[in-house]
Amino acid sequence: MTYSTLLTALDNGILTITINRPDKMNALNKDVFTDLNNIITEIESNEAVKSVIITGAGSKAFVAGADISEFETLDKNDAIALAVRGQDIFARIENCPKPIVAAVNGFALGGGCELAMACHFRLASDNAKFGQPEVNLGLIPGYGGTQRLVHLIGKGKATELLISAQLIDANEAKQLGLVNYVTTPETLLEETRKILDIINTKAPLAIAGCIKAVNSVYNETVDGYEVEISEFGNAFATHDMKEGTTAFLEKRKPKFTGG
Numbered sequence: 001m002t003y004s005t006l007l008t009a010l011d012n013g014i015l016t017i018t019i020n021r022p023d024k025m026n027a028l029n030k031d032v033f034t035d036l037n038n039i040i041t042e043i044e045s046n047e048a049v050k051s052v053i054i055t056g057a058g059s060k061a062f063v064a065g066a067d068i069s070e071f072e073t074l075d076k077n078d079a080i081a082l083a084v085r086g087q088d089i090f091a092r093i094e095n096c097p098k099p100i101v102a103a104v105n106g107f108a109l110g111g112g113c114e115l116a117m118a119c120h121f122r123l124a125s126d127n128a129k130f131g132q133p134e135v136n137l138g139l140i141p142g143y144g145g146t147q148r149l150v151h152l153i154g155k156g157k158a159t160e161l162l163i164s165a166q167l168i169d170a171n172e173a174k175q176l177g178l179v180n181y182v183t184t185p186e187t188l189l190e191e192t193r194k195i196l197d198i199i200n201t202k203a204p205l206a207i208a209g210c211i212k213a214v215n216s217v218y219n220e221t222v223d224g225y226e227v228e229i230s231e232f233g234n235a236f237a238t239h240d241m242k243e244g245t246t247a248f249l250e251k252r253k254p255k256f257t258g259g
């Protein structure tokens, strides 16, 4: 499948998705959302894709937010529909059974910060800047930012950032737990791939079980401990669990097949 706003490269099981509107700071317009929605379907179904990196084209921005030029003609109901669509697509990223990691290579503002937060975890280059500057526009975040920022950095700091529109740099983002690692711009993708190369050697269904159980912490409609019990049980019914435990006992490396 081809995507008008995304560049894609599949290498050794890692699909790198580059949001490609560098002249507009990779802002999320309707076309980007359509492409993101379609590529998640492809990620879910393509067995060659084991894990995913999302990054931005150019050296300045990961994603500088929703495309503000599309806001001019929206009324209240249009805005609600836009937020529902954005939240649905970002929830598909968060709930994807394959790891999706944000490699934040510059500004991650508004919807860009929300996209990064929907990913399973984040690395950032040392020139990255994070923030939810919507109040500068008389707006609030609409793609899950008020919720995921609180989950990731806590209520007090999240509220400060949301209502002050202050940006934070990559090192502060790391101190707050918003990103796991800070790299140079030149090594960002390489360092992200190194982590995914390790993850890609693990059992895919066990990875999916971890993602589901972790996400259930933030889902008030389910009991996360019950999800963990259920996923633990499911793991025992997999070929990969038999392979992993047998390989350990035989003192060899496991060969996981995803079954």
Ligand code: COA
Pocket (backbone or CB within 6 Å): 023, 024, 025, 027, 064, 065, 066, 067, 068, 069, 107, 109, 110, 111, 133, 134, 136, 137, 139
């Ligand atoms: N939506 C639409 N266009 C955007 C955009 C956005 N969120 N962010 C940047 N752009 C466009 C600019 O309009 C400009 O387009 P132009 O060259 O046709 O005029 C281009 O991207 C470059 O941006 P510019 O502002 O000139 O770059 P800069 O280096 O001076 O500043 C930012 C970079 C990211 C600080 C600044 O663009 C910005 O504040 N963007 C908006 C961030 C925001 O409020 N996001 C939340 C949206 S809800």
